[in-house]
Amino acid sequence: MTAQLARKQMRTVWADTVVESLDTDPRLVVLTADISSWFFWDAKKEHPDRVLNFGIREQAMIDIAGGFALTGMRPVVHTYAPFLIERPFEQIKIGLAHQNVGAVLVSVGASYDDPSWGRTHQAPGDVALLDTLPGWTVHVPGHEDEVAPLLHQAIASDERVYVRLSERANSEAVPVSDGFTVLRRGGAGVVIAVGPVLDEVLAATSTMDVTVLYASTIRPFDHAGLRAAVGAARPDVVLVEPYLRGTSAFEVSEALADVPHRLRTFGTWRDREARVYGTAEEHDRLFGLDAAGLAESITGFLG
Known part of the structure; x- marks a missing residue:
């Protein structure tokens, strides 16, 4: 994953976009839990009732976001991924999903962007956890230029949206779409790259005869796009995601339910923890x- 040099980080683009939207969208309300709250100090002076920092009270923050949504507001909620998805999961389940109201949850930290903080700041299982609840759109941008269009789309809707930001990014952006973008075509199999693993x-x-698909939006999963790609190649699928290995394996199986195929998944470990820093x-x-x-692994799988 290419380091960003002399480029804005995704989090900065997110903050700039939200600050601009506060001036134009009276529905918008921003909720933070200390993390990144400094981006909004000036905006809070202009919009004191719509920029709120809750400290480390993430459960309360999510429930209050649900309350705002019930009144017709559009909450954008932000902190590190484990504090946004894992710690207040019950509130996400009841305060948002069960109430059938929307919010835009925006995380930083990804799976292990800064391992020096240890396991408390890592969330490789966040997307898999949200998969247990219905109706979530999940964006995993791979470049800072993909953040603003995805965020504008999320703010304009009333849906439940998770935007998973990373401190690392691909060297080039891919135009945002609702499904897969075909970056290469080949006949020996299909390789799916999600977000910043591209x-x-x-x-x-680079030397393989494979079709490469890219997605910055992984939920809803583009079943039709995968079927079309497999129809033009050998039905061997490689899925590379920047979080828990096999998170989208079910979606691949659903897309190809009537197509005999093989699947190899890559991501963080499922059966053990990486008890290291580095x-x-x-x-x-x-x-x-x-x-x-x-x-090495893809070559071995494809043969």
Whole structure:
């Protein structure tokens, strides 16, 4: 995953976009839990009733977001992924999903962007956890230029939307779409890259005769796009996601329910924890998500 040099980080683009939207959308209300609250200090002076910081009270923050949504407001809620999805999951389940109201949940930290903080700041299971609830749209941008259009789309709707930001990004943006974008075509199989793993996938498959699909929106899953790609290639599918391995395996199986196929998934471990610190790049190598590890594994799978 390519480091961002002399470029805005996704979180900065998110904050800039939300601040601009506060001036134009009277429905919008921003809720933070200390993390990134400094981006909104000036905006709070202009919109004191619509920029709220709750400290480390994430459960209350989600329930209050649900209350705002019930009154017709559009809440944008933000903190580190484990504090946004895992810690207040019951409130997400009841205060948002069961009440059938929407919000835009925007996380930072991804699976292990900054391992020096330890396991408390890592959330590789966030998307899998949201999959237990109905009606969520999940965006996983792979470049800072993909953030604003996805966020504008999310704010304009009334749906439940999760935007999973990362501190790392691909070298180039891919135009935002609702499903898969075909980046390469080949006949030996289909490789799906989600969000910020794209650079490593492209490097790993550079000499392979495979179709490469990219998604910055992974829920809803683009069943039709995958079926079309498999119809033009051997029905061997490789799924590379920047979170828990196999999170979208069910969706692949549903898309190809009547198509005999093989599936190989890549992501963070399911059967054990990485009880180490180090750097994000070292974690990539540990999980086999670096270009060299992916190339070896994908080659072995495709034969």
